[in-house]
Amino acid sequence: MAGHNLRLCLQLIKSDSKQHYISSIGSQRAINRDQLIFVEEIKMALLAKSCFAPGIISFISNLIMSSGEDEDGETSDQEPWVEEYSAGMDHEIYRCRLSVMMENRYFSDLVRLIYKKLKAIVFAIEVSCNQRTIIRMNPADFLVNNIEENKIYVYCVCPDPDTTEKIETLEMSKE
Numbered sequence: 001m002a003g004h005n006l007r008l009c010l011q012l013i014k015s016d017s018k019q020h021y022i023s024s025i026g027s028q029r030a031i032n033r034d035q036l037i038f039v040e041e042i043k044m045a046l047l048a049k050s051c052f053a054p055g056i057i058s059f060i061s062n063l064i065m066s067s068g069e070d071e072d073g074e075t076s077d078q079e080p081w082v083e084e085y086s087a088g089m090d091h092e093i094y095r096c097r098l099s100v101m102m103e104n105r106y107f108s109d110l111v112r113l114i115y116k117k118l119k120a121i122v123f124a125i126e127v128s129c130n131q132r133t134i135i136r137m138n139p140a141d142f143l144v145n146n147i148e149e150n151k152i153y154v155y156c157v158c159p160d161p162d163t164t165e166k167i168e169t170l171e172m173s174k175e
Helices: 017-025 028-033 039-052 056-064 080-088 107-118 161-169
Strands: 009-012 035-038 092-097 121-129 132-137 153-158
Touching (some): 009 017, 039 056, 107 153, 107 161
Parallel strands (some): 009 035
Antiparallel strands (some): 121 153
């Protein structure tokens, strides 16, 4: 069957639903392939973080959903910070595969190079190893290797999906 390699991204309300999902598909193997998002876990984590960083919920909400450009297009009489803020509102968070050309580099070096070439801000990495998926925010001293084998993805803030495609195929020179 051609659909056996299909990867799903599933949004569930409570983490208890994971067991229902596993029993409905009849396979623990598929759960390692699929991406499950638990809304309650995300809400509780964000509420906890907002105690230490007021405004983080608004910040993340703005990153998840871009607002587009003003319809009138008039920005000449706006203050510089308003223009910069408006330009930033078009950016969103994307998840993309990491180019195999970035093997054997530290995460901090990848972040710097991707920003320099594409103006995309990479802030986290996802690694699948030993049938577990681990996501880490800014692991600066993490050496990226075995990109294909470990199914390494990065999370970045950029203006459009075209930029993520460039990250996936980025050729790195010996700088």
